[in-house]
Structure formats: C-alpha cells, structure tokens
Amino acid sequence: MAAILALSSLIEARQIWRGREAPARVGDQPTGWKALDAILPAGGWPDASLSEILLPVDGVGELQLVLPTLARLTKHKRSVVIVAPPYVPCVAGWRQHGVDMRRVEIVSAIEKEGLWTTEQCLRSGSCSAVLAWPHQADDRALRRLQVAADTGKALAFVFRDRRHLSNASPAALRLELEAMPCAQIWVRKCRGANVPSQPIPLTRYVH
Amino acid sequence: MLVDGAANARTVVAANDSARAAGLRVGQRLTAAQALLAQFDAVPYDPQGVEKWHRFLAAIAYRYSSEVCLLPHAIVLEVSKSMGLFGPWPRLESLLRADLTDLGFRHRIAAAPTPHTAYVLAGVSDGQAVLTADVMRRALRHVPILKSRLPASAASLPGMGIRTLGQLMALPRDGLRRRFGAELLATLDRLTGDIPSGLENFRPPDVFDLRVELLHDVENQAMLVFPVRRMTADLAAYLAGRDGGVQRFLLRLEHRDGRYTDVPVGLLAAERDAGLLFEFARGRLEHVVLPEPVIALRLIARDLPAFVPTGRDLFDERPANALPMAQLRERLRARLGDSAVYQLGSTTDPRPERAQQVAATANVALEAHPRPTWLLDRPIPLRGMAPLILSGPERLETGWWDDGEVCRDYYVVETAQGQQAWAFCPPGEQVGWMIHGWFA
Numbered sequence: 001m002a003a004i005l006a007l008s009s010l011i012e013a014r015q016i017w018r019g020r021e022a023p024a025r026v027g028d029q030p031t032g033w034k035a036l037d038a039i040l041p042a043g044g045w046p047d048a049s050l051s052e053i054l055l056p057v058d059g060v061g062e063l064q065l066v067l068p069t070l071a072r073l074t075k076h077k078r079s080v081v082i083v084a085p086p087y088v089p090c091v092a093g094w095r096q097h098g099v100d101m102r103r104v105e106i107v108s109a110i111e112k113e114g115l116w117t118t119e120q121c122l123r124s125g126s127c128s129a130v131l132a133w134p135h136q137a138d139d140r141a142l143r144r145l146q147v148a149a150d151t152g153k154a155l156a157f158v159f160r161d162r163r164h165l166s167n168a169s170p171a172a173l174r175l176e177l178e179a180m181p182c183a184q185i186w187v188r189k190c191r192g193a194n195v196p197s198q199p200i201p202l203t204r205y206v207h
Numbered sequence: 208m209l210v211d212g213a214a215n216a217r218t219v220v221a222a223n224d225s226a227r228a229a230g231l232r233v234g235q236r237l238t239a240a241q242a243l244l245a246q247f248d249a250v251p252y253d254p255q256g257v258e259k260w261h262r263f264l265a266a267i268a269y270r271y272s273s274e275v276c277l278l279p280h281a282i283v284l285e286v287s288k289s290m291g292l293f294g295p296w297p298r299l300e301s302l303l304r305a306d307l308t309d310l311g312f313r314h315r316i317a318a319a320p321t322p323h324t325a326y327v328l329a330g331v332s333d334g335q336a337v338l339t340a341d342v343m344r345r346a347l348r349h350v351p352i353l354k355s356r357l358p359a360s361a362a363s364l365p366g367m368g369i370r371t372l373g374q375l376m377a378l379p380r381d382g383l384r385r386r387f388g389a390e391l392l393a394t395l396d397r398l399t400g401d402i403p404s405g406l407e408n409f410r411p412p413d414v415f416d417l418r419v420e421l422l423h424d425v426e427n428q429a430m431l432v433f434p435v436r437r438m439t440a441d442l443a444a445y446l447a448g449r450d451g452g453v454q455r456f457l458l459r460l461e462h463r464d465g466r467y468t469d470v471p472v473g474l475l476a477a478e479r480d481a482g483l484l485f486e487f488a489r490g491r492l493e494h495v496v497l498p499e500p501v502i503a504l505r506l507i508a509r510d511l512p513a514f515v516p517t518g519r520d521l522f523d524e525r526p527a528n529a530l531p532m533a534q535l536r537e538r539l540r541a542r543l544g545d546s547a548v549y550q551l552g553s554t555t556d557p558r559p560e561r562a563q564q565v566a567a568t569a570n571v572a573l574e575a576h577p578r579p580t581w582l583l584d585r586p587i588p589l590r591g592m593a594p595l596i597l598s599g600p601e602r603l604e605t606g607w608w609d610d611g612e613v614c615r616d617y618y619v620v621e622t623a624q625g626q627q628a629w630a631f632c633p634p635g636e637q638v639g640w641m642i643h644g645w646f647a
Contacts, residue, residue, distance in 0.1 A: 059626035059645030063580045079532050087581035090644055091551050091563040092574040102568075105532075107539055107548050117539060125529030152529070179625025204627060204646070 029155060032068025035200045036185065040173070041193035045069065049172035050146040050156040054165055054188070058086060060179040061204050064097075066157055070129060071098035078128035081105045081121045084114045086133050115141050122148035122156055129155040143170040177202070210237050211252035220252045260312075263445070266411040267306060270448040271299065276322060276406035281329060283322040283406065296336055310444060319343050321400040327355050340400065347398060348373030357394055360387045372398075411449050415442055415456075415508040424500035428492050431460070431501065435492065436485050438506045443481035452477025452514030458488060459505040460497070467505075470495055473545065476533055477512045483534060490541025557605055558613055559643060576601045577619050579629040579644030589630055589640035594620035597627065602634060619646065 010016050030037050030044035037044050045051055055062050070080050080103055082089065091101050105127075109117045118132040122145060130149075134141065137158065149156040158171070165176060165188060174189040184199040209220040217237035229244040237249065265282050268275050271293060274285035286299060293299045296318055307314045317328035318336040320343050328335045328346065331354050337343045347355075350372045352364045361375075369375050375383075376395060384392055396402040419434050435458065446453055454477045458470040472491050478484060530538075536548050552567030559582060577598060599618030606612045615631035620640070622628055629644035 057624050057626055059581065059622075059628060059647045060624075061627070061647065063647040067580070085581075087583055087645065088563075089551060090559075090579050090582035091553050092578035093580040093582075093644070093646075095553070095573055096578055097580070101551060101553075105536070105548055105550060107543065109539075109543050109547060113543055117543065120538060121535065123530075124532075124535040126532045126535055183625065 029069065030072075031065070032072065033065070033200075033202075036065075039187065039196050039200065041190055045155055046172035046191060047155070048150050048153045049191070050142065050149050050158065050170065051173040051175070052142075052169055052171035053157060053159050054162045054174065054176045055159060056162050056177070056179055060177050061183055061202055062159055062177055064202075064204065065175070065177075065185070066129075066131065067094070067097040067099060069155070070094075070104075071100075073128045074100035074103035076128075077103065079103050079105060079126060080129045081107060081127045081131070083107045083118045083121065083130060083132040084109045084111075085131070111135060115145070118156070118158075119144055119148045121152075122154045123152045125152040125154070127152065127154050129157065131157045131159070133159050139168060139170065146170045146172070209252040210249045211254075217249075262409075262412070263417075263441070264307075264312065265409045266445050266448045267310070268303075268448070269409070269411050270306075270444075270450075271303065275409040276404075277409050278322075278326050278406070281326050282409075283325060285322075286318065296338065300334075300336070306444065310441065319346075321398060322404045322406055323356075323394075323397045324399075327398065330354050330356065344399065348376070355398075358388075358390045361391055411445075413511065415445050415453075415511070416505070417441055418503060418505040420503045421501065424502055426497060426500045428495060428497065431492060431504065432489055434504050435488050435506075438504065439485040439488055440481045442506060442508060443479055443484055446479040446511070446514065449511070450514065451511045452479045453484070453508045453510065454478075454512050455510040456484075456488075456506060456508035458492065459507065460495070460501045461503040461505060462499045463502060466499070468495065468498065468501075472541075474537055475540075477514050478534075478537070479514050483537065487537055487541040490538070493542075557603060558611065559603075561611070576617075577629070577646075580647045581645040583643055583645075586631070586641040586643045589620075589622065589628070589642050592623060593637070594622050594628070594630065594640060596620050596637075603631075604634070617643070 011018070028044065028047045029042070031040070040046075053062055053065060073080055075098070080099075082104060084107065089104070089106065094101060094104070107117050107121070114132060115134055115137060118130055118134070121127045121130045132145075137145075137160070142158070145156050145158065148154075162176060165174075169189070171189065172191040174187070176186040176188050178184050178186065178199065183202040183204050185202050186199045187196050189195060209222075210217045211220045219231060219233055219235045219237065219240055221233060222231045226244065226247055231240050231243060231247075240247070261277060261280075261282070265275050265277055268282050268284045272284035272286055272289045276283045286296070290296060290299055293302060300316055300318070303316060304314070315329045315333040317325050317332075317334070318338065319325040319328055320338070320340055324337070324343055324347060327350060328337070331350055335346065337346045348371060352361065352370055352372065352375065355372050357364075364370075364375065369378070372395075380392060393402065397404055417438055419438060421434065425431055442453065442456070453474070455471065455473045458472065460468040460470065462468070470488075470491050472488050474487065478487075539548050549565045551563050551565060553563055553571040554561060554567050555571060556562055563582075597619040599620075600616035601618075602614075602616050604614045614634055616634050616636075617629060617631045620628050620630045627646035628642045629646065630640045630642045632639050632641065
C-alpha cells in the first residue's frame with residue numbers, strides 16, 4: 001500500500017492536472033441579434049454545438065433567428081445544409097436576408113433518413129451550419145447530433161415543436177419562441193450560464 | 208492443385224506446399240498424383256483467367272513505371288527512373304509488396320540491371336536486388352541451368368556437366384553457337400545486357416471489366432457487399448495505376464441463363480478512392496431488389512476521365528479530417544437518391560411558383576417587395592377570422608402567354624396565432640385568402 005497522501009498537497013505541488021472544459025471563446029458565432037448575443041454566455045451561438053429552437057407553430061420568426069448567421073457564413077463561402085425542410089425555402093426571401101443561395105445545399109430525405117443525413121453533414125466538417133426538423137428525435141438521437149456537431153465543428157440547429165420542452169435535451173442551447181401575445185424568445189437552457197429569467201423581445205421585420 | 212490437359216491425360220500444373228511434400232510434382236499425370244496422395248482438391252487450370260490477372264497486375268505495376276513488359280508468369284518494370292519519385296529500391300520494393308499483398312497475390316520480386324536477369328533471379332529466390340552490372344554477373348554465375356530460362360536446346364547442358372550459368376558463360380562462344388544455335392547465345396547476351404531486351408511495352412486497357420463468380424447463389428444484397436468491396440478495391444488500384452478516375456461504372460448482377468440486373472453508379476466528379484467507390488456502390492446496391500439469385504458479379508467501367516484532386520486552401524478553417532463537400536454530396540446521393548441534394552436559384556419569372564428552380568443561376572436583382580422565407584408547394588386557404596394586414600398589396604398579373612396566368616394581390620398578413628404569412632386574394636377583394644408562404 002502506498003502511503004496516503006493529502007490531495008491538497010498534490011495539487012499544491014502541481015503534480016495533478018485538473019481537467020476542465022476549455023472556456024468557450026466568446027463571440028465566435030454571433031447570432032446577429034444584439035439583445036440575444038448580450039445574454040448568451042458565448043456571446044452568440046455555442047460553437048460546434050447543437051442549438052434547439054422550439055416553436056408553437058411554423059412561421060413565427062424561427063428562420064429570422066438564424067438567417068443573419070447563415071448570411072454571415074455563406075458570405076464567407078462556407079456551406080450550409082438544410083435537411084428535409086418542412087417547406088420549400090423561398091430563394092427571393094432568403095436573398096433579401098443576405099444569404100448566398102449558391103452556398104446552401106438542400107437535402108430532401110424521408111423522415112427516417114433525416115437524422116442520418118443530419119449527422120453525416122455535421123460530421124463531415126465541410127458544413128458550417130446544418131438545419132434540421134427532426135420529428136421523432138429522442139434524447140439519444142439528439143446526443144448523436146451534438147457529438148457530430150462537435151466532431152465536425154459545425155453549428156447544428158434543430159427546429160422542434162414546443163411540446164418537447166418538457167423533455168430533457170442534450171442541446172447546448174434551447175430557445176423557445178413565443179408568438180402570442182407578442183413575439184419573444186425565452187432562453188430555456190444555455191450551457192455555461194444560468195438561464196435568464198426574462199424573455200427577449202423578437203422584432204419581426206419584413207423587407 | 209491446378210490440373211490441365213485433355214480429360215484422359217490431365218497433368219499437374221501447380222501444387223501447393225503440402226501436396227509437394229507428399230511427392231506431387233508439376234508435370235505429373237493426374238493418375239500418378241492420385242496414386243501418391245489419396246485426397247486433394249484438383250482445380251482446373253484456367254489459362255484465360257491467368258492471362259486476365261496477368262494483365263490486371265501489369266496495369267497495377269503501371270503505377271510505378273511507364274515501361275512495363277509482360278513475360279510468361281512475370282511482369283517486368285523499368286524502375287531506375289521511378290526511384291527518383293518513389294525513393295530508393297528497398298522503399299519501392301516495400302510499396303510494391305504492400306500493393307500485391309493487399310490485393311491478395313503471392314509474389315516474388317527481384318531487381319537487376321536487365322529485364323531478363325531480373326526475370327531469372329525472381330525465379331530463383333525472392334527479394335534479390337543486384338543494382339550494378341558487376342554484381343549482376345556474379346549473381347548470374349551461381350544460377351542453375353535448370354532455372355535460368357534458357358531455350359529448349361539447352362536442356363542437355365546439365366547432362367554434359369554444365370550446371371550453372373557461370374560454367375556456361377565461360378565456354379567458348381563459337382563452340383556454343385555450333386552446338387546449340389544462335390538463340391542460346393542471344394539469350395545469354397540479353398541476360399548480361401549486351402544486346403537489347405527486345406520486349407514490347409505493355410499498354411493498360413482503356414476499359415476496366417472485372418467479373419467475379421460467386422461460390423454459391425446469393426439471394427440478398429448483404430451477401431454481395433464483400434465481393435463488391437474487393438472489386439471496387441481492384442478498380443481503385445487500376446485507376447491509381449493509370450492516374451485516372453472513374454465517373455460512372457456499372458455493377459452487373461448476373462443471374463442464371465444469361466439474365467442480369469444492372470446497377471449503374473454515377474458520380475458527380477471523377478473519383479478513385481477505394482473506400483468512397485465502395486461506399487457509393489454499396490449505397491446504390493442497397494436499393495436494388497434482387498429478382499432472382501445472383502451467381503456472378505461484373506464491374507464495368509468505361510468512362511474513365513482524368514482525375515483532378517480537389518485543391519484545398521492552405522488557410523482552410525475546416526477541421527483537418529474534413530470530408531470535402533463534393534464527397535459528402537456523393538455519400539448523400541448514394542443513399543437518398545440521385546436528386547436528393549440540390550441548390551435553388553432565382554429565375555427571371557415573377558410568378559412565385561416559377562421564380563426559383565433547382566440549379567438556376569440567373570443573376571437576378573434583389574426583389575424589392577417583401578418575400579417570405581418559406582414557400583408553400585401549393586397555396587392553402589386561410590380559414591377563420593380575417594387576418595391582420597401588415598403590408599400590401601403587391602399585384603402580380605402575368606403569365607397570360609403560357610397558360611399559367613396569375614392575377615393576384617399579395618399581402619403580408621398576421622394570423623390569429625401570431626404567424627406572419629404571405630397571402631393573396633383576387634385583385635381588389637380582401638376575401639378568399641390563400642396562404643402562399645411563411646415569414647418564418
């Protein structure tokens with residue numbers, strides 16, 4: 001038996017390296033929404049992570065949340081992949097938001113291939129952001145996406161119905177969109193900080 | 208054991224180690240062999256198959272040298288120039304060995320200043336490398352006559368007490384010419400390099416065609432995966448040899464009585480990586496419904512364009528092991544279908560239904576009027592109470608010339624649930640709302 005050593009003496013002698021998560025680099029992936037950037041711990045989207053956006057119905061400004069980011073990425077010639085979108089992206093509208101559609105790949109996949117496709121795109125390392133609308137993603141599936149996003153250093157956005165709010169999620173960031181009585185964003189989970197108690201108003205604008 | 212010859216006079220062409228230990232010899236009659244050893248597997252010798260694989264290996268060797276020649280049961284390649292590219296001989300030798308082992312071929316390799324000497328030395332033992340003319344002469348001196356691949360007239364030499372090449376070369380040339388003819392002397396001169404080798408260079412074929420017969424009938428695709436992996440690996444090796452890529456190839460699943468199912472594999476750009484080719488082929492294969500059992504597989508590649516490796520930026524921000532976008536696209540297409548991955552672009556048509564299409568690249572100015580971010584495939588009616596109008600109208604009246612006439616007033620509206628929609632109604636009215644998109 002080795003002699004019992006006090007842990008504190010080992011730490012003081014600097015013989016032990018204490019693993020901790022590297023501090024997130026601040027401001028690498030600004031959302032383009034000043035009020036949101038101000039309260040998020042990473043100063044924007046958590047880089048190389050999964051962000052979950054929960055909505056009550058379609059068309060309440062969920063794309064407006066990510067379009068400034070997509071515009072910034074595509075302008076830097078980075079590819080963005082949209083996996084099995086619920087509707088056809090309207091090119092004229094996306095371009096009005098500054099997105100370069102030549103960098104946007106749209107993948108049509110049936111429901112059960114959607115998660116596989118999303119994971120492949122995230123893992124590939126050649127996509128800067130991947131948008132997906134999984135319907136039946138459980139905790140495990142989302143965790144796979146989170147790991148894939150980390151491997152491929154990509155931003156993963158999943159858009160899901162608000163009823164999933166009660167289920168735990170491995171996403172680094174969870175935002176809930178509220179349309180009525182007024183459009184606002186609740187931060188429901190953000191890794192690295194406490195959840196703010198107040199919602200952020202979402203200014204909807206139409207070009 | 209390989210046997211060949213007419214049905215009543217089969218002879219042994221090749222025997223493995225355990226058969227040789229039992230006393231079986233090449234050239235023996237099959238009946239004699241059966242008398243020596245009770246049980247062995249006799250496989251008919253297939254000269255066409257041997258020829259085919261011979262040429263296949265020559266195509267592989269073409270990767271290392273531009274001068275490749277075929278000799279009976281051997282391939283000779285000129286490596287003195289290749290060593291500048293691949294490194295000194297031991298390194299080049301290990302590369303060759305690694306390739307041959309990966310492809311599952313047993314081999315013997317020898318290096319010498321003349322092709323015929325290398326051929327002879329490879330027949331004697333494995334791994335000899337004589338790199339100068341002096342060493343070569345010394346090495347040749349000890350080669351037994353029986354292994355020195357001399358013309359048939361030399362068969363009587365050992366009976367005269369001349370057992371090695373050294374002894375033969377020491378004999379007076381005039382006497383040799385008189386007794387054995389000029390052919391023997393010419394062969395000796397070719398060995399030493401005194402006269403040119405006179406070999407014709409091999410040219411790799413322009414079509415890759417590989418057929419593998421399965422040992423038994425295969426009824427589900429999963430069982431085909433293993434042979435397909437082997438075939439695509441062979442294809443990749445062949446492509447690397449001619450420094451080309453493949454854009455389109457065909458997997459032919461052969462059934463009984465000459466029927467077959469074709470599985471075409473098309474790629475967006477030329478590729479030649481074994482892993483990728485296998486993955487794409489497997490992806491296509493998974494979607495095939497086998498109508499009947501498969502007895503053989505054939506891989507045919509005719510479209511073999513030059514391979515251009517994708518360049519990467521020195522200051523690329525992506526992770527080091529990133530899969531290029533083109534390959535990701537291929538991977539998705541292989542599993543999801545050829546048209547599953549696309550890009551949308553604007554057209555000059557103002558009608559929303561026709562304002563965008565796949566792969567359109569028209570350079571259109573930004574639309575001045577509001578456009579949604581989601582477009583519905585077909586407009587849906589808006590039920591319930593009248594929506595709140597946020598902006599509009601924008602009148603679209605066009606298409607009278609091509610049967611796709613539209614005449615609509617578009618508005619941006621907000622529904623009772625707080626959704627912002629792009630909706631239209633007939634000109635001048637504000638009833639009968641149809642939603643055509645969402646400002647998501």
